[in-house]
Amino acid sequence: MISAQDFCDLLTDRGFTFASGVPCSHFGGPIALLSDQPGRYVPAPNEGSALAVAAGAALGGHRAYVMLQNSGLGNLVNPLTSLVMTYQLPVLTFTSLRGWPDPTTDEPQHEVMGPATPGLLDSLGAPRHLLSAHDGVAEFATVLERAERDLAAQRAPFVLVERGAIGKATAASAPHEVGLPASEAIRIVTDSAPDAAVVATTGFTGRDTHAVADAPGTFYMQGSMGHAASIGLGVALTRPERTVVVLDGDGALLMHLGALSMIGGAAPANLVHVVLDNRVHESTGGQATTSATTSFPDLALAAGYASGAVCADEEAVRAAMGRAQAAPGPHLVSVRTLPRTGTIPPRATNALSTPEIRDRFQRDLRR
Known part of the structure; x- marks a missing residue:
């Protein structure tokens, strides 16, 4: 496992200054940290919008990445194939591996997409790398190096993130609400x-x-x-x-x-x-x-x-x-x-x- 701070810091050190995504508990730590820094993270309504926002940031000259749950990959396919891949935009996508490798260890809605995730990305020609739960900072740095080679070759890489690979962080307290x-x-x-x-x-x-x-x-x-x-x-x-x-x-x-x-x-x-x-x-x-x-x-x-x-x-x-x-x-x-x-x-x-x-x-x- 790497800490949420290390996850964010390694990406920042490599020039990735803009992020978007749809919440997943696997990425709760990084999202909490980035949300406390104005302009660093855009909470998107769905996965396709998150990728499109990141694509716009890439057009604007920033290095951008996206965090999402693999259950939402279906929402991502259209802007991935017709925008990011077509225009060869350098966007890095982190996808949590819900329901993989054994769907019985997760909720029923992940039974289909969990095992299908690697094959789906392969069918689209999207390079994929794995961040395992037992990986540390050195292994994550190696994964990023490989993903950066894909970006340099104008491909759209994915990093598949196992449960427990990234640590948690405390989000800022929400203001008191009535209700x-x-x-x-x-x-x-x-x-x-x-x-x-x-x-x-x-x-x-x-x-x-x-x-x-x-x-x-x-x-x-x-x-x-x-x-x-x-x-x-x-x-x-x-x-x-x-x-x-x-x-x-x-x-x-x-x-x-x-x-x-x-x-x-x-x-x-x-x-x-x-x-x-x-x-x-x-x-x-x-x-x-x-x-x-x-x-x-x-x-x-x-x-x-x-x-x-x-x-x-x-x-x-x-x-x-x-x-x-x-x-x-x-x-x-x-x-x-x-x-x-x-x-x-x-x-x-x-x-x-x-x-x-x-x-x-x-x-x-x-x-």
Whole structure:
């Protein structure tokens, strides 16, 4: 293992002064350190945007690198192949190896992409290097030397990072916020719409939902971050007689904001889009999102939603949910929530397989 400080320092010493990425717990240390240095790190909404930002920095004359989770490589492929490779831009990408080499040691959503990661990069002609958990500073320096030779040859190198290869660092404390505990907000929302079909986004939201409001009519997402609203739209359009509640997160929604316009254009009368906004990517270590400068209700209204509201207490959430179910939608309810404390509940797939989640959800929709 190398320390987060050594990771950042070795890259800085080699002239890499600009970074972007999407949070992964493997890179929590470097992201925490870089985020305390203005201008050094851009938190991107998704992996493709992170690579494009780094490509822009490269065009601007800076040496840039990207940090991301291999589960998001699919979001990266288009700008990788049609931008970075096509224009031969010198961008270095660090990718965590979730679900590799043994997918059974990680969460279910990594079962496919974990083993496929090396072969996928090979199929694209992207050179890859490995930073192992037992590697030290000298080995990392050697990896960087090899990657720099790839960059000099106008190729797009990847460094695949094993779990535990990079140490942690303490992020700056977030300012005190008002709001509800996330589990309490979920309980209030589901109590306010007891007959709704529910789509719960990946990460801690799904875990809390399973702990406090499990029901056959709940679809728990494993992975596919950013697509809860789109899944909910598909359910709402095919089951117009049923209220559909999407339990989304601020970081997840920011990944694919275009879904708001798609939903506004389709105008499903039965969709209630609830965003639990705690301003951090909590399941990857608490890295800040950019929701503090974003108004989700205003975005939703501009995209064609019927209404948008911000809530910070139980009374406001219940009132907003009542209004949303009393008038044709789609509606967006943004709930201010607090960072979680204490023990995090287990994921739904500890009790149910993904096919079981699918089957009971479909049975409930047919009732």
